[in-house]
Amino acid sequence: MNTNIKKPSYSLFSPIAEIPAILKQAYLPSLDGFRAISITIVIVFHILMSYHTRFNFHAFANLGVQFFFVISGFLITTLLLKEQVKKGNISLKNFYIRRFFRIIPIAYLYLVCVVALNFILHLKLNPLYILASFLFIRNFFWGSTKLDHLTTHYWSLSVEEQFYLFFPVILKKNINVYICFLLFLIAFGVILDFNGEFLKSLDSTGATYLIISFLNQFQGIAIGSLFCILIVKGKISSDFKQKTFKMVCLLFLILLLTFFSEGFGNVKNILKCFAFAYVVFMCLEVDNSIFYRFLNHAWVKLIGVLSFSIYIWQQPLTLGLNFFNSSGLIQRFSNKLPVDLAFSLISIIVLFCISYISYHYYEKKFLKLRERYRD
Numbered sequence: 001m002n003t004n005i006k007k008p009s010y011s012l013f014s015p016i017a018e019i020p021a022i023l024k025q026a027y028l029p030s031l032d033g034f035r036a037i038s039i040t041i042v043i044v045f046h047i048l049m050s051y052h053t054r055f056n057f058h059a060f061a062n063l064g065v066q067f068f069f070v071i072s073g074f075l076i077t078t079l080l081l082k083e084q085v086k087k088g089n090i091s092l093k094n095f096y097i098r099r100f101f102r103i104i105p106i107a108y109l110y111l112v113c114v115v116a117l118n119f120i121l122h123l124k125l126n127p128l129y130i131l132a133s134f135l136f137i138r139n140f141f142w143g144s145t146k147l148d149h150l151t152t153h154y155w156s157l158s159v160e161e162q163f164y165l166f167f168p169v170i171l172k173k174n175i176n177v178y179i180c181f182l183l184f185l186i187a188f189g190v191i192l193d194f195n196g197e198f199l200k201s202l203d204s205t206g207a208t209y210l211i212i213s214f215l216n217q218f219q220g221i222a223i224g225s226l227f228c229i230l231i232v233k234g235k236i237s238s239d240f241k242q243k244t245f246k247m248v249c250l251l252f253l254i255l256l257l258t259f260f261s262e263g264f265g266n267v268k269n270i271l272k273c274f275a276f277a278y279v280v281f282m283c284l285e286v287d288n289s290i291f292y293r294f295l296n297h298a299w300v301k302l303i304g305v306l307s308f309s310i311y312i313w314q315q316p317l318t319l320g321l322n323f324f325n326s327s328g329l330i331q332r333f334s335n336k337l338p339v340d341l342a343f344s345l346i347s348i349i350v351l352f353c354i355s356y357i358s359y360h361y362y363e364k365k366f367l368k369l370r371e372r373y374r375d
Helices: 031-049 058-087 092-121 127-134 147-151 154-173 175-193 196-200 207-215 219-232 243-259 265-282 290-295 298-305 307-318 320-327 336-371
Strands: none
Touching: 031 058, 031 290, 031 298, 031 307, 031 336, 058 154, 058 219, 058 243, 058 265, 092 127, 092 147, 092 154, 092 307, 092 336, 127 147, 127 154, 147 307, 154 175, 154 219, 175 207, 175 219, 175 265, 219 265, 243 265, 243 290, 298 307, 307 336
């Protein structure tokens, strides 16, 4: 009897020997285009939320943020795996320095402006929320007054920074453990959906609830990161036949799941993030399709490049309509809708100008310093 039986090979957990050609490019096409789409979704639906219609726009605004998470997880994992294959090691020091120069200067500049406005205009902002934003733990503090919403958008920055504080350490130490970690985060959301009553029964200020809520925020980043690994491991087909048809179907699925957002929110979010990740993957291949040409158009790429700046500065401008409505300044007009629309248009123009100036005359100085710590 032959007892020399070979153990099965699980390619998902095999070593990475080479980066696929589609990810070897120094600049991955279409990513700036997808950033532009993501920030446009956030801005448009944040503004629409100020119109107080019956339709709930929150699901669409959150969709833009989840897209950002997927792009971030995908891109940073790609960069670190390329470094691992090229140099045989990942420099955590360089990684954290690069993150510092990209995030901290602009994030802290905005917060300093908020603190200054709070002092000058006596806005009576809760100092706890401002401190939480400085420490990137804003995702633990949700209750706030209307003006405290000036820092609410830092919840997503907090989620990213918390994830990247630990994620490269695990990835560097053992990629297989990291894969299991990603699978756990994704499965955790599914399990929660089928145990909703348990979550509702918990004290919202208790440690168990906070830990569960904390772990449940990383789905988008985890899916983007896992999708990159699946591509590198050859588990995702690069057969792009009928690409346009596939993309239309996936985008329709995303819209459908967003429109019908009630119930099984985590499962729907996971499906949307995987669908979006596959759309991103298909658009990395250079072609002449209408999708590719749109995503790589000069103006679309410009918005994508400015997307982080826009996200940082957008809160007071996109939610400004709420403030003016509540103050009674707009109610005095007999026909309020044209005034609201004009205010929204002006807000978008001002936001673009501020973001452009911020990026080109402030952030780029730090981005040049960041380049010194690339491989």
